[in-house]
Amino acid sequence: MRTPPALVSLAIDAALLNLPNISDLSSIPEHILLELFLRTLRAGKLTEKSLNLFIATGKEEVLSLIQALNIQHVLTPVLPTTHFDIGNSNLATFRQCETTFYLYFIICLAQTIRTMSQVSIKDDEVDIVIGALHSDLTSFMEDWRQVFSRFHLIIVKDPDLKEELKTSDGFNLDVYTKSDIDRVVGSSSSTILFSGYSCRYFGYLMSRKKYVISVDDDCLPARDNNGVSIDAVAQHITNLATPATPFFFNTLYDPYRKGADFVRGYPFSLRTGVTCALSCGLWLNLADxxxxxxxxxxxHRNSRYVDAVLTVPTRAMMPVSGINIGFDRESVGPALLPVLRLAGEGKVRWETVEDIWCGMCVKVVCDHMGLGVKTGLPYVWRKERGDAVESLKKEWEGVKLMEEVVPFFQSVSLSSEAVSAEDCVVEMAAVVKERLGPLDPVFARAADAMVDWINLWKTVAGTRSAA
Structure with a gap:
């Protein structure tokens, strides 16, 4: 788990960024002032004005250091200084009273946190992966055209689907079929199966982009409470581009959303957050x-649209459905894996539990590596599919298994040697075999499939690098 920086260190960084706006440094304790001076030097931001500010404090250690280093007046900074406008009237008030100087530090820090650690995700860094269980995708693709047309699509045809796949024109896409799966997977096919909606995982494997958005072919764009169509891809990208806050729960949900912020009592040392590696969307109509x-x-149908995003706290387990997710493929892609297979499972959500197992695997990996998981927006509209009573016969085995699976994942602790998602999965597989394997053969098979999946992931990545 990443150790958060100390508050005083963050305050010094904020002061460094706002040094051109400061008129008096004399109220700062000498040891903090000395550290600010050293950081100013290292950043190449010691200008004539800032040098005069440090000299004007009269602090002996600072003056001695200036003299020892034979520092002369610098007319221009080596690097540009970032400027934050906190309002002239407020700034003037802060400058009038030395006792409020630390408050000024905090204000600068809060503004810095709002803009730091956010990433920019471009369209060409994103793949849309679609698992196809329907032979005719034309109406599905037309419904999503306005959203999907900007991105590269990876469509994976269910290997058990016999009919010819129909797609719409005007999209940048690659289609993978059973022959492609057989060619790539080879001998691993005995443990890694891509039947049904598990075919989406083959799309994750074949993607070359940093980010993947996964949407099933029985989902349509949803509408918010005002009747406006939701761009699910844009919301996933927003979730992934802004930090997650797994180490302290913010009661106003995601503080990085427009109109929100951190609540009173939230430690400033944790407000920079961590990288969000997984965005889990929801759906209207047919609930999960x-x-x-x-x-x-x-x-019962889900018609309640809740305009909220939150970070799932660290060490809290959750089921993840690949129906509507986005993730950082480079960070956690290997941890999204199709390995837990029920003896008599079917193809639809009520008849499988592979994505639930997958979700807990990736959550353990995120917690171990100090990454975040968000859930909530975006919504999609999910069509009717399957018969719950008939599916109960196939899923009941999985329902019972969860009573063992959840406590297991809650207690898993990975070693410091596991520094990548691949390392984490392999280490987790060994623990699965040791602790769960004796309880049911399905777990031993899952452990073997986890190792085979990582080997396959590395093989595909190596082949891609060689090409």
Whole structure:
């Protein structure tokens, strides 16, 4: 887990950024002033004005250091200084009272945190992966055209689908079929199966982009409470581009969303957050219930659109459905894997649990590597599919397994030697085999498939590098 920087260190960094706006440094304790002076030197930002500010403090250690280094007046900074405009009237007030200088530090720090650590994600860094269980995707693609047309699409045809796949013109896409899967997977096919919606994982494997957005072919663009169509891809990108805050829960949800911020009492040392590696969207209409719940509530539909995003706290487990997700493929791609197979499972969500296992694997990896997971927006609209009562016969085995799976993942602790997602998965597989393997053969098979998946991931990556 990444150790957050100390508050005083963040305050000094904020002061360095705002040094051109400061008129008096004399109220700063000498040891902090000395550190600010040294950081100013290292950053190449010691101008004539700032040098005079340090000299005007009269602090002996600072003056001695200036003399020892034979520092002369510098007319221009070596590097440009970032400027933050906090308002002239507020700045004048801060400058009038020395006792409020630390408050000025905090204000600068808060503004710095709002802009630092955010990344810019370009369209050509994103792949849209679609698992195709329907042979005719034309209406699906037309419904998504306005959103998908900017990106490269990877469509993976369910290897059990016999009909010819139909797609719309005007998209930048690659289509993978059973022959492609057989060619790439080879001998690993005995443990790694891409049947049903698990075919999406082959798209993750073949992607060459940093980010992947995954949307199933039974989903349509949803609308918000005002009837406006939702750009699910844009929201996933926003979630991934802004930091997550897994180490301290913000009761106003995601503080990086427009109109939100950190609540009172939130430690400033944690406000820079961490990289968000996984964005889990939701859906309207057909909720993600298990077969027993849906069988008891056959008419229930989810019509409640909640305009919120939150970070899942560290060490908290959660199911993840690949129906509507976005993730940083370079950071956690190997941890999204199709390995847990029920003996009599089907193809639709009520009949499988592979994505639930996958979700807990990737959450453990994110927690270990100090990465964040967000859930909430964006929504998609999910069509009716499957029969809950019939699916219950296939999923019941998985429902029972969860009673063992969740406590296991809650207790897993990875070693410091696991420094990548690949390392984490291999280490986790060994623990799965040791602790869960004796309980049910399905776990031993899952452990073997986890190792095979990582070997396959590395093989594909190596082949790509050689090319």
């Amino acid at each position: 219930y298990d077969a027993p719940t849906q069988a008891l509530k056959p008419g």
